[in-house]
Amino acid sequence: MAIQVKSEIGKLRQVMLHRPDKELEHLVPDDLERLLFDDIPYLKTAQNEHDLFAGIMRGQGVEVVYLEDLIAEVLKENRELKDQFIRQFIEEGNVVDERMRDYLFAYLNEIQDAKELVLKLMSGVRAGELKVRTKRPLVDLIKTDNQFILDPIPNLYFTRDPFACIGNGVSLNRMYSRTRRRETLFGKYVLENHPNFAGQTPFYYKREFPYAIEGGDILNLSNQVLAVGISQRTTAEAIELLAQNIFADETSEIETILALDIPAIRAFMHLDTVCTQVDYDKFTIHPGILGTLRIFEIRKGDKKGELKVAETNSSLEEVLASHLKLDSVTLIQCGGKDRIASEREQWNDGSNTLCIEPGKVVVYDRNYVTNQILRDNGVIVLEMASSELSRGRGGPRCMSMPLVRELIITP
Structure with a gap:
């Protein structure tokens, strides 16, 4: 099977990365805003950090493949x-x-x-x-x-965004910014022509579609439930179209799509910058979204192409627990109750974790407050250096595209 991603926490077996290269050295101050960077990473150190990231995963038995x-x-x-x-x-x-x-x-x-x-x-x-x-x-x-x-394409090391694995299929995305749209060409040609994927991968979204959607907003909560953020870079129109295509695929197991409306600002950018799953019943969360979050449940309608959409008044904890069929879930706040630590570490992707297996995550070492809170909650934390990679405003989840995860066995 070419792609199998039916959760955020199933044991990771195969992941796709892009090792940053000279595109980072081709960043200059005048082009930073246009190319979606706040600073210029030092390439040699960024590559060393990225190699450490790949090494951590290989040490956990993960096969690492490279987009290039x-x-x-x-x-x-x-x-x-x-x-x-x-x-x-x-x-x-x-x-x-x-x-x-x-x-x-x-x-x-x-x-x-x-x-x-x-x-x-x-x-x-x-x-x-x-x-x-x-x-x-x-x-x-x-x-x-x-x-x-x-132009160079410096955002490529964030492999999560150009396409997203959903079950056994993919969403080949239309990127929000023109600067990043060529990134999806690499995914298109690989998925359509590489022998490991060609003819084996349903497309639930295509880069030619008119509405913006990015992979950082797509979370596989279970084989039956998908969460998608309505964010700065993913529109409600795109989520409707994605939902219609998923529900039209008889091989898809997804029955419910949760649309989470988060503030459309750069600091939050994608759903996975404010919320990621780290265990069966645990999530990291940036507390700044809790007071503004609206949650919509999307299901297949009675007629072809029709959707049933309802806003829920339940809390995020209640919604997640209900759809994961758990008594409760724990939301681990980025930075804890310290507002300064919370905002600082969220800016440095303290909530953007990559789960290797239930209860074991890769994180940036710089987010020491959040990392200790994760440990206090029983999560195994694998830290990686992040002085240069973090300048691109993305964490370990942003930098990785899981292609194969083991199926979840509920404890």
Whole structure:
């Protein structure tokens, strides 16, 4: 089975990462806001931290695969597909000038090694690398060699967002920001063409759909219940369309989708920055959302394509316990009852944990207050260094795409 993710806590067997590369070195201060960064990570340290992250998972028996390797394997064996991928990548890179598109295609197509090509596409292409003139006199005088013809894609190490595994299928997402939309091309070509996935993976959402949705907002609570955040980067319209497609798939076990309306601000960004599951009956939570949270239950309607939607007046604890068929759940507050610690550690993704198996999580070491509270609640905490990776505003869950988890056996 290509993909099997029916919970947030089932023992992790296979995960997809992207090891950050030169795309981070191609960040410059003037482009930070446009490329969705607040600061410039130091690449060497970021890579060392990311290698430690992968090493922690391998030490727990998890198979780690890399996005850059999967797409390289796809392009290596199919010249026609390689040409198609390059042209689509250029087209979606907002290269308007037709001659420049041709120059770019020729330059990229000359790269014979598939992995080298993939890394170049991720890191961006500067005008000086092409060594050509546009034959447009003003443009040639104005454009400098250091200007990017194709922007770098520095957010790629957050592999959670471009697509989301749901049961045995995927949501291939339409990213909120134009800056990140090319990221989903890698997932598209892997899922449609790699022998491990091609023809085996239902699509519940497609990147061509008009409404924004991102993987950080999608949590698999059980084989029957999915939670999706209505957030800064995921719209209610997208959730309706996702729900219709899931309910239309007779092989899907999902019966209920919980839509959680969280504040649409950058500090909260995605559902998984304020809420993640760490054990059968335990969740991390940022207390800042509790006073504003609205929860909607979505079920299949009586007619084809119809949805039944109802807002619940129950608390988050009650909703989670009910849908997980538990007597109660524990919400572990990020930073505890200290408001300063809570806001600081939430900004550094203290609530963004990656569960390796029930009661065992990978977290950033810098969130020491929250990490100790997790330990006090019986959770095994595997800490990773995070001085540079955290500058991208995403934690261990954001940086990982589980592909296979063991099925949950209720204790």
